[in-house]
Amino acid sequence: MTRRVLLALSIxxxxxxxxLPFLWFVLTSFKSQGEIEAAPPGWWPSGSLExxxxxxxxxxxxxxxxxxxxxxxxxTLLALLFAIPAAxxxxxxxxxxxxxxxxxxxxxxMFPQMAIAGPVWRLLDSLGGLNQRWGVVLPYVALTxxxxxxxxxSFFKELPPELEDAARVDGCGPWATLFRxxxxxxxxxxFTAAILILIYAWNEFFFALLILTQPEQQTLPVGIxxxxxxxxxxxxxxxxxxxxxxLPLIVVVLLCQRWIVSGLSAGAVKG
Amino acid sequence: xxxxxxVKGRRDNLAAWTMVAPALLVTMIFALYPVLDSxxxxxxxxxxGIPKLGSPFVGLDNYLTLLRDPAAQQALLVTLAFVVLSxxxxxxxxxxxxxxxxxxxxxxxxxxxxxxxxxxIPTVVASQLWRYIFNDQYGFANLLLFGNRVTDYIPWLAYPxxxxxxxxxxxxxxxxxxxxxxxxxxxxxIPDDLYDAARVDGATIWQRFWHITLPxxxxxLLLALLFRTMDAxRVFDLxxxxxxxxxxxxxxxxxxxxxxxxxxxGRIGYGSAISVAVFLMILALSLVYLRAIGSSLLERRHx
Numbered sequence: 371m372t373r374r375v376l377l378a379l380s381i382x383x384x385x386x387x388x389x390l391p392f393l394w395f396v397l398t399s400f401k402s403q404g405e406i407e408a409a410p411p412g413w414w415p416s417g418s419l420e421x422x423x424x425x426x427x428x429x430x431x432x433x434x435x436x437x438x439x440x441x442x443x444x445x446t447l448l449a450l451l452f453a454i455p456a457a458x459x460x461x462x463x464x465x466x467x468x469x470x471x472x473x474x475x476x477x478x479x480m481f482p483q484m485a486i487a488g489p490v491w492r493l494l495d496s497l498g499g500l501n502q503r504w505g506v507v508l509p510y511v512a513l514t515x516x517x518x519x520x521x522x523x524s525f526f527k528e529l530p531p532e533l534e535d536a537a538r539v540d541g542c543g544p545w546a547t548l549f550r551x552x553x554x555x556x557x558x559x560x561f562t563a564a565i566l567i568l569i570y571a572w573n574e575f576f577f578a579l580l581i582l583t584q585p586e587q588q589t590l591p592v593g594i595x596x597x598x599x600x601x602x603x604x605x606x607x608x609x610x611x612x613x614x615x616x617l618p619l620i621v622v623v624l625l626c627q628r629w630i631v632s633g634l635s636a637g638a639v640k641g
Numbered sequence: 642x643x644x645x646x647x648v649k650g651r652r653d654n655l656a657a658w659t660m661v662a663p664a665l666l667v668t669m670i671f672a673l674y675p676v677l678d679s680x681x682x683x684x685x686x687x688x689x690g691i692p693k694l695g696s697p698f699v700g701l702d703n704y705l706t707l708l709r710d711p712a713a714q715q716a717l718l719v720t721l722a723f724v725v726l727s728x729x730x731x732x733x734x735x736x737x738x739x740x741x742x743x744x745x746x747x748x749x750x751x752x753x754x755x756x757x758x759x760x761x762i763p764t765v766v767a768s769q770l771w772r773y774i775f776n777d778q779y780g781f782a783n784l785l786l787f788g789n790r791v792t793d794y795i796p797w798l799a800y801p802x803x804x805x806x807x808x809x810x811x812x813x814x815x816x817x818x819x820x821x822x823x824x825x826x827x828x829x830x831i832p833d834d835l836y837d838a839a840r841v842d843g844a845t846i847w848q849r850f851w852h853i854t855l856p857x858x859x860x861x862l863l864l865a866l867l868f869r870t871m872d873a874x875r876v877f878d879l880x881x882x883x884x885x886x887x888x889x890x891x892x893x894x895x896x897x898x899x900x901x902x903x904x905x906x907g908r909i910g911y912g913s914a915i916s917v918a919v920f921l922m923i924l925a926l927s928l929v930y931l932r933a934i935g936s937s938l939l940e941r942r943h944x
Contacts, residue, residue, distance in 0.1 A: 377741070377744055377746065380737070380741050381741055381746070381752055384737075384738050384741055384742075384752070384755075384756060385752055385755045385756070387814070388755050388756050388758060388759050388814075388818070389755055389758065391759075391770055391771070391774060391781075391814065392758065392759075392762065392770060394770070394773070394774060394781045395766075395770050395773065398773070406779055407778075407779070409778070409791045410783075410784050410787075410788060410789055410791055411778075411779045411780075411784055413784075452663050452664040452667055453664060455659075455660035455661070455663070455664075456660055456661045456663070456664035456665070458660060459656075459657045459658075459660035459661045460661065463653060463656070463657040463660070464653075464654070464657065465654075465657045465658070465661060471661065471665065474668070474673070475668070477924075478668055478672045478673070480871050480923060480924075480927055481672060481676065481920065481923075482874065482875045482896060482916070482919050482920055482923055483875060483877070483896070484875075484877075484895075484896050484899045484900065484903075484915070484916040484919055484920075485675075485676055485679055485916045485917065485919065485920035486671075486672060486675035486676055486679065486916075487675075487900070487903065487904075487916065488675075488678075488679060488682060488903050488909060488912060488913055488916065489674070489675035489676075489678035489679055489682070490671060490675050491904075492678075493670075493671070493674075493675065508667075508671055509671045509672075511667055511671075512667045512668050512670070512671035512672045513671075513672065515664050515667060515668055516668070519664065543652065543653075543656055544653055544656040544657065544660065545656055545660075548660075569761055572763065573761075573762075573763035573764060573765075575763070575764060575765050575877075575878045575881075576877055576878070579881075580904065590763065591763050591764075591765040591766075591878075592765075594763070594765050594766055594769060595765045595768075595769070595878070595881060595882050597769070605773055605776070605779060608769055608773075609773070612766045612769060612770065615763055615766055616761075616762050616763070616766055619758075619761040619762060619763075620758060620761070622761070623754050623757045623758055623761045624754050627750055627753050627754040627757060628750070630757060631753060631757075631822055631825070634819065634822045634823070634826075
């Protein structure tokens with residue numbers, strides 16, 4: 371009995387501590403300027419949507435959302451496009467130097483962003499990629515590839531090889547086998563990798579800050595980090611923008627919790 | 642027959658390479674080449690905005706400067722303190738969360754989703770959130786502690802020690818659930834009959850935790866430690882949004898110092914030296930960890 375009470379209390383505590391801080395932002399976003407500035411600040415909002423209106427129309431929120439959707443979407447598609455064949459080859463085919471390729475990928479995933487920031491900036495400068503959305507997509511793809519390949523390869527390895535062997539005997543080449551046999555079986559793994567890439571690209575700040583300097587191209591994290599008012603910090607608009615930036619992630623987490631959990635632990639434990 | 646399989650083998654090899662090549666190419670251009678370029682740049686004096694100085698090759702001069710730079714030493718100390726404090730707290734919280742979500746109860750899926758939300762929130766949003774919670778006038782912390790006594794409200798982020806603590810707190814809040822998931826994966830592979838046997842032998846719940854759970858969890862804990870350490874070393878977003886390295890230099894971490902040197906001051910050579918130094922430290926640390934993880938995996942195989 372005490373054990374059940376203890377469990378219930380610890381569940382309540384973990385959930386509460388996880389959610390309550392962000393709830394303060396949610397409440398703030400529905401307040402009015404007066405309710406925020408009152409001394410002491412009010413607890414409950416009056417349900418005003420003014421901050422959402424102001425964030426959308428006075429603070430470029432619409433641009434930020436659009437840019438984030440484009441950047442995160444194209445990063446995910448491109449990274450999967452590159453990662454799927456690479457992961458398949460590393461999981462199933464004989465490649466000389468396979469171990470060193472995997473080691474290099476692991477190494478890349480540990481890079482501090484700073485170690486490549488200057489040269490990536492110079493590279494994009496010479497390619498004309500500064501202040502372009504594709505200018506952040508390229509480094510994002512490179513930096514998410516290791517994780518994507520890692521997850522997909524460990525997933526491909528778990529599939530029974532018999533079907534593929536049969537296809538090979540029937541004369542299918544590696545590409546045809548990958549597309550006709552393996553891919554349809556591997557949808558859960560691809561889905562997992564896609565979610566993790568999507569979350570990374572949606573949240574990334576450092577490169578976006580360096581590469582995108584105009585509000586018209588900036589993504590949500592940059593917009594929210596540099597949020598400024600004319601005279602004072604516009605906390606209400608900032609809270610509204612933060613809720614907008616976080617809402618899609620909350621939906622993804624609620625719908626895909628199972629895949630995220632398996633993906634994060636697959637990359638770590640089986641790899 | 643032999644010849645045909647040879648031809649097939651060669652064709653397979655070619656296919657394998659065409660499958661790997663695009664991914665490797667992107668990685669090389671946007672990750673490997675830049676690291677080498679940083680290394681090369683760090684051997685030069687380059688000042689953006691003063692082109693007439695050119696970019697003379699100066700060998701290890703920037704690294705010698707780095708060794709004598711008090712600001713860099715301070716940044717290293719702050720970074721190390723942040724890494725040690727935040728990873729230890731995250732492992733402790735992660736272990737507790739993992740034990741909780743490993744239990745069977747109704748609505749476990751929803752609880753797991755709730756715990757994942759801090760992890761999924763953009764770090765920038767989390768930073769602004771905690772900055773607002775500890776705001777001197779409008780913050781939730783003051784409201785909770787002092788309520789109506791507005792004159793008692795504390796400007797938390799104006800105190801060096803507290804500001805550092807708040808950044809650690811924000812990081813722990815955001816990433817403990819990631820550590821928890823890695824630890825959970827470790828919990829799930831511990832066979833139930835070990836616990837059953839211990840229970841038959843009369844072991845208490847604490848004895849079972851100390852003698853079964855913890856030792857068998859060692860590889861998962863080390864792995865979580867590895868990932869969290871690497872990540873904590875790279876801390877940037879929290880500092881950029883919450884304190885800009887201040888007050889004074891209380892939260893000046895290496896990544897932020899490097900960023901300022903490179904992009905605010907335009908000292909490309911010296912900034913690159915800082916980046917390379919951080920890179921080498923992370924590399925060395927990860928090698929040490931991987932060794933420990935490798936040997937702990939071996940131990941498990943022997944028993």
